[in-house]
Amino acid sequence: MTQSSIEIELSYLRKKIGREKDARMQAEVLLERKSTELFGINQRLLEANQNLDVIVARRTQALKTSTKRVEVTSDELQNTVNRLNLVLDIANAVTWLFDVRNQTVDIAGKSQSLLGIEPTRGIPADELLLRIHEDDSAGLIDELNLSLKQGKAINKRCRILSRCGSYRWFLINGELSSFGAKSSFGAKNSLCVIGSCIDMHEQIEREREIWRVANHDLLTGLPNRNHFESQFSVLASESLDSGEGFTTALIDINDFTQINDTYGYRIGDGVLRDFADVLRGYSEHTSHVARLSGDEYIVIFKNDVATWSAHELCQKLIDECATMSLQNGERLGLSLTMGLAVFPKDGGSLDDLMQSVYSAVQVGKQKKHVGSSCVLYNAAIERERFREKDIRNALKLAIEKQSFDLAFQPIMCNEDECFVGCEALFRWPDMDAQWNIQEVIDVAENSGLILDLGEQIIAMAFAKISQLSKMGVKKWVSINVSPLQFQFQDIPQLISKALIEHNVDPSMLVVEVTENIFLENITRIATVLSQLKKMGVRVAIDDFGSGYSSLRYVQMLPIDKIKIDKAFIDDVGSGTESQGIVQAVINMSHSMGYKVIAEGVET
Structure with a gap:
């Protein structure tokens, strides 16, 4: 490399x-x-x-x-x-839910023990309605419909068939609910009504019993005055809406006190019950029958019963009561006075109609000596009624002003041919010339004004006696005292007060009572008259023989004088009958130690 x-x-x-x-x-x-x-x-x-x-x-x-x-x-x-x-258990209640869409009801609580219902969910509403009393089911359905349509709360008392097979009272409450409810079938947002069902049987039965006692006469079981007045309002409203009137009859048993005095109160009560049963027998023709007071009953006839037909039915009732069997086996004839009036012709209100029937009864009472009577209110009675109203109003004003005076009718002794005493006679100087004293007194009696008038007469009589004594006239004066005064006033106290105030010798006063006083509690009357006797006041029976004369009553009362009724004296000169009666009364009175005064001897 x-x-x-x-x-x-x-x-x-x-x-x-x-x-x-x-x-x-x-x-x-x-x-x-x-x-x-x-x-x-x-x-x-x-x-x-x-x-x-x-x-x-x-x-x-x-x-x-x-x-x-x-x-x-x-x-x-x-x-x-x-x-x-x-x-719920304590209140004996259950809760319920009504599913509107499925028409079913779910129940929670003591349903089995209260209602005997099983199962408690998904119950068909129709099945539950069958358990509601037939008189209550329609009302409950109406309230349920109002709740669904208008949202109104349900509050209804109903009788529901209980597990023991009898109907019991329940209070059913409920309200419409729009929240997301779930039905027994699982559907959501179902419209429903939720509520409770409370057992109120004992409470409602107590309330019904209290109502029954408050609205029914305990002796006869008939409705009383309170119930009658309520029922009259309903019937009157229906009558005015339909334009159809109805006839009302007031029935008075004549001289019922005599029945009690003769047979005793037990038999008398039996007569009242039997008479009520007789009236129930006319239910086909009547809308309402009630007992107003002791011996007064009232009947409202149905709209389709004509007045003439109602009058015939009353006559039939009179005939039916002509002979009644008493509890002791005896037979008794009841004397009845009936007054009929038509709503609204004879009275457009309860007070006006009652005044009309009472006026008709008063006319019938004037004829009760001939037996039972049935009087239909008419124009003549209406005129008399307004006449009485005028007298009553004028009398009230005169009592306030003390516009009265006394006149004195002398009483002569036929043996000595001398003046021994006098009777104080009521006078009203300013009285309308169309009226007479007797009808004024009758109006005072019927209206209760006799109580105030009687007090003034007592005071005036003592003032006159005092004046006569100061003038040297030592003669007794007799005054008439009404049975109503004995019933509602303390007569001994009134007279004692006047004796002290006017410094009058009590022997100068004679208290006259009419035979009508025998219709009151005779024992109590005897006690009152005995008190007067102890004070030194003397007592006389006025118009003896004209009314309820009874020797037994005469013996029971502490009387000094008997005044023979003017009707007998008027006929003494022309009739042997009257002569015999007058002589018998004189002999009886003298034998019992009583003095006798003949009324109406003018010469």
Whole structure:
């Protein structure tokens, strides 16, 4: 190998080595750069892992917190469910959900024990409706439809067939729900009605019993005045809407007190019950029958019963009651007074109609001595009613102004032919000339104004007695006291007060009572009259023989005088009958130690 070749080879080798050295240096630089880059990446990965650990720890802690919260909420929800179930059990209630689309009902709670229903989910609504009482199902369906159409809450009392086979009262509440409910068949967002069904049987039965007692007469079982007034409002409204009136009949049993006094209260109560049963027998023709008071009943006839037909039915009732069997086996004829009036012709309100029937009854009462009567309200009665109204209004004003006076009718002794006393007669100087004193007194009796009027008469009588005594006239004065005063006022106290105020000798006063007083509690009346006797006041029976005369009653009362009714005295000169009656009364009275006064002897 030549020197040049060697040099060329060495030059080549040196260049090659240089290139390899450069390449190795470049590789080392690249490796170092890549190592640096890899280190950076590794550092970033380390930092990312550290952050991830923090995030994982944080998320793990949050998950644990959420899990704990869910567990607490679940416990609270379970406690709430348990409390709700306990409340439902205590309240004897179940909850229900009506799926509108599927027409099914789900029930939760004591359904088996309360209703005897199994299963409790997916029950066809029609099957449940069959368990509702027929009188209540239509109303429940109406409320359910209103809830679906208008969103109104359901609140309905219904009778539902219970597991023991009898109907029990339940309160059904419910509201329309639009949240995402899930039906028993899995469908979501189904429109539903959710509610409760609470057993209210005992409470509702108690309420019904309280209502029955408040609205029915305990003796006869008929509706009472309170129920009658409520029912009248309903019937009157229906009548005005339809344009068809109805006839009302007020029935009064004449002289019922006599039945109690003769047969006793047990038999009397039996008569009232039997008469109520008789009225029930006319239910085909009547809308309502009620007992208003002791011996007063009222009947509302159906719209399709004409007034003349109602009158015929009342006559039939009179005939039916002409002979009734008592509990003791005896037969009794009931005397009835009936007043009929038509709504709205004879009265467009309850008060006006009742005034009309009472006016008709009052007309019938005037004829009760001839037996039962049935009077239809008419124009003549209406005129008389307004006449009585005018008298009543004028009388009220006169009582306030004390516009009355007394006249005195002398009472003579036929043996000594001298003036022994007088009767104080009520006078009203400013009275309308169309009226007479007796009808004024009758209106005062019927309206209760006799109480205030009677007090004024007592006061005036004592004032007159005092004046006569000061003038040297020592004669007794008799005053009439109404049975109503004995019933509602303390007569002994009124007279005692007047005696003291006017310093009058009590023997100068004679209290006259009519035979109508026998219709009241005779024992109580005897006690009151005995109190007057102890005070020194004398007592007389006025118009003896005109009304409810009874020797037994006369014996029971502490009386001093008997005044024979003017009707007998008027006929003494022309009829042997009246002569015999008058003589018999005189003999009886003298034998019992009573003085006798003949009324109406003018000459």
